[in-house]
Amino acid sequence: MGVLFGTDGVRGVANRELTPELAFRLGRAGAYVLAEKTGKKTVLVGRDTRASGDMLEAALVAGITSAGLNVCLLGVLPTPAVAFLTRARGAAGGIVISASHNPAEDNGIKFFGPDGYKLPDALEEEIENLVLGSMERIPSPTGAGVGRAYSCAEAVEEYLEHVRRIGPPTLKGMKIAVDCAHGAAYALAPTLLEGLGAKVIPLGVEPDGHNINDGCGSTKPHRLSLLVKETGADLGLAFDGDADRLIGVDGRGEVADGDVVIWGCARYLKAHRRLKEDTVVVTVMSNLGLKRALQAENIRVLETRVGDRYVLEAMLKSGACLGGEQSGHIIFLDHNTTGDGLITAMMLLRLLVETGQRLEDLNRSLVRYPQLLENVRVRDKGRVMQSPELLAAIEAEKARLGEEGRVLVRPSGTEPVIRVMVEALDPEKARSVLDSLVDVIRGIEEGGELAAAAQGSWS
Known part of the structure; x- marks a missing residue:
C-alpha cells in the first residue's frame, strides 16, 4: 500500500x-x-x-x-x-x-x-x-x-438498462422502502424500481451536499427498519453513499446483511447452473454459519482478508462469479467488475420473485452464529497488534472456544482502531471472550501511553 x-x-x-x-x-x-x-x-x-x-x-x-x-x-x-x-x-x-x-x-x-x-x-x-x-x-x-x-x-440510461435486464420482468404488486443515504443512487434506485412496477417508499433521497450517510444508508439501517414496519412494506433496500453496497431489511424490520444475500444468491445461481466452479468467495468477517451452510449445499467457500480487492482477486483466480462481504459489498462478475448495489438489489429481487419467497424466509433460513464486534481506539495499531501479550491472549481465547466459535482481531485499514470480532454458539461465552480481549488491548494501550508520558517527562 x-x-x-x-x-x-x-x-x-x-x-x-x-x-x-x-x-x-x-x-x-x-x-x-x-x-x-x-x-x-x-x-x-x-x-x-x-x-x-x-x-x-x-x-x-x-x-x-x-x-x-x-x-x-x-x-x-x-x-x-x-x-x-x-x-x-x-x-x-x-x-x-x-x-x-x-x-x-x-x-x-x-x-x-x-x-x-x-x-x-x-x-x-x-x-x-x-x-x-x-x-x-x-x-x-x-x-x-x-x-x-x-x-x-445520456450514459445514465445505458447503465440503467443494463441493470434492468438483470432483475425480474416486473415488480408489480410489491411495496419496497428504499434508503439511498442521500447519496449517488438517490435518483436512480427509485426510478429503477418504479419503472419495474414497484410502489417505492423513499428515504434518504434529498441530498444537500452535507447529509450523505448521516443516520441512514447501509451502515445505519435502523430508520429503514422502522419505515418498513410503519408502512407495511414487503422489504427495504439500503444503499451506501456511492451505491456499491446493499443491505436488506425484511418485512419484520430485521436486517438481512450481505451474508444473507450471498446465501440466497449462491443457492439460486447453483440451482440454475450459473454458479461458476460451484464456488463463493467471502471474507474472514462473514459469519461462520454462512460458511457451514454453503458447504452443506456442496458449495466451495474461499475466504480472504477484509476488502473487496481481495475478494475480487480470489474470484478471478478461482473462476468464481459470486463473492462479497457481510457489509453488503457483493460482486457478480457476470454483470459488473466491482460491487454494485443496484445489481445486487436486482439479483435479490429476482430470486424472491421467482422462488416466491419473502425476504424474511430467506433471512430465517440462514442459521448464524452469534457475532460480537467491538472497535478499540489505539494510538499505534502496529505496536498493539505485535504485542506478545495480545498474541498470547488471542491464542488462549481461540483454544477456549475450540470448534464452537472463532476469534478475529485485526487493525482497521482506514481508522486508528483494532477490530475485535468473536463468534460462538454460546452468546455468553462470546461476550466473555470479547470482553477479555478488549481489556487486554486497552491495557496495552494504557501501558503505551504511560511509557510515552514518562519518556516525555525525561526529555
Missing part, C-alpha cells in the same frame, strides 16, 4: 488531506499513465453528492485536460456505474470522486482501468510516484491539443 493510495483509492478530509492541488496532480498524472498504457484519449468522471465533489471535480478535470485528454462528465452516479460505463464505452479509464460510506467531510478519488477493474498496484504506484515527484515528463499541450470536458448525462 502506497503513501497516497489505500485499499480503495486516495481518501481524506476534503480540502485538508485531499486538496484541490492534490486532485489536480492526480488527474494530470492519472491521465498521462492511462493514455500511455491504452493509447486512448477519453476519461470518464463521476461523483457522489458531497459538496466537496464540485471542488475536487473541477481540479481533477483541469489536471486531466491539461495532459491533453478529454473528460466525459457523468455527474452524480454510483461508483459501479462508472466502472461499467468505462468498459462499455471503451474509455482510457474512469475516475470516481467519492468516499463511499464515510462522513460528508471526507472524500476520495478512485481510478478504474479500461477493463472496468480498479487499477493494479503497479499502475497506482506509477501514478503516485509522479504525483509525489516531478511531473516534467507529462506533456502540456497548447491550442487544439488541450483536452475538453463535456457532459455524458
Whole structure:
C-alpha cells in the first residue's frame, strides 16, 4: 500500500488531506499513465453528492485536460456505474470522486482501468510516484491539443438498462422502502424500481451536499427498519453513499446483511447452473454459519482478508462469479467488475420473485452464529497488534472456544482502531471472550501511553 493510495483509492478530509492541488496532480498524472498504457484519449468522471465533489471535480478535470485528454462528465452516479460505463464505452479509464460510506467531510478519488477493474498496484504506484515527484515528463499541450470536458448525462440510461435486464420482468404488486443515504443512487434506485412496477417508499433521497450517510444508508439501517414496519412494506433496500453496497431489511424490520444475500444468491445461481466452479468467495468477517451452510449445499467457500480487492482477486483466480462481504459489498462478475448495489438489489429481487419467497424466509433460513464486534481506539495499531501479550491472549481465547466459535482481531485499514470480532454458539461465552480481549488491548494501550508520558517527562 502506497503513501497516497489505500485499499480503495486516495481518501481524506476534503480540502485538508485531499486538496484541490492534490486532485489536480492526480488527474494530470492519472491521465498521462492511462493514455500511455491504452493509447486512448477519453476519461470518464463521476461523483457522489458531497459538496466537496464540485471542488475536487473541477481540479481533477483541469489536471486531466491539461495532459491533453478529454473528460466525459457523468455527474452524480454510483461508483459501479462508472466502472461499467468505462468498459462499455471503451474509455482510457474512469475516475470516481467519492468516499463511499464515510462522513460528508471526507472524500476520495478512485481510478478504474479500461477493463472496468480498479487499477493494479503497479499502475497506482506509477501514478503516485509522479504525483509525489516531478511531473516534467507529462506533456502540456497548447491550442487544439488541450483536452475538453463535456457532459455524458445520456450514459445514465445505458447503465440503467443494463441493470434492468438483470432483475425480474416486473415488480408489480410489491411495496419496497428504499434508503439511498442521500447519496449517488438517490435518483436512480427509485426510478429503477418504479419503472419495474414497484410502489417505492423513499428515504434518504434529498441530498444537500452535507447529509450523505448521516443516520441512514447501509451502515445505519435502523430508520429503514422502522419505515418498513410503519408502512407495511414487503422489504427495504439500503444503499451506501456511492451505491456499491446493499443491505436488506425484511418485512419484520430485521436486517438481512450481505451474508444473507450471498446465501440466497449462491443457492439460486447453483440451482440454475450459473454458479461458476460451484464456488463463493467471502471474507474472514462473514459469519461462520454462512460458511457451514454453503458447504452443506456442496458449495466451495474461499475466504480472504477484509476488502473487496481481495475478494475480487480470489474470484478471478478461482473462476468464481459470486463473492462479497457481510457489509453488503457483493460482486457478480457476470454483470459488473466491482460491487454494485443496484445489481445486487436486482439479483435479490429476482430470486424472491421467482422462488416466491419473502425476504424474511430467506433471512430465517440462514442459521448464524452469534457475532460480537467491538472497535478499540489505539494510538499505534502496529505496536498493539505485535504485542506478545495480545498474541498470547488471542491464542488462549481461540483454544477456549475450540470448534464452537472463532476469534478475529485485526487493525482497521482506514481508522486508528483494532477490530475485535468473536463468534460462538454460546452468546455468553462470546461476550466473555470479547470482553477479555478488549481489556487486554486497552491495557496495552494504557501501558503505551504511560511509557510515552514518562519518556516525555525525561526529555
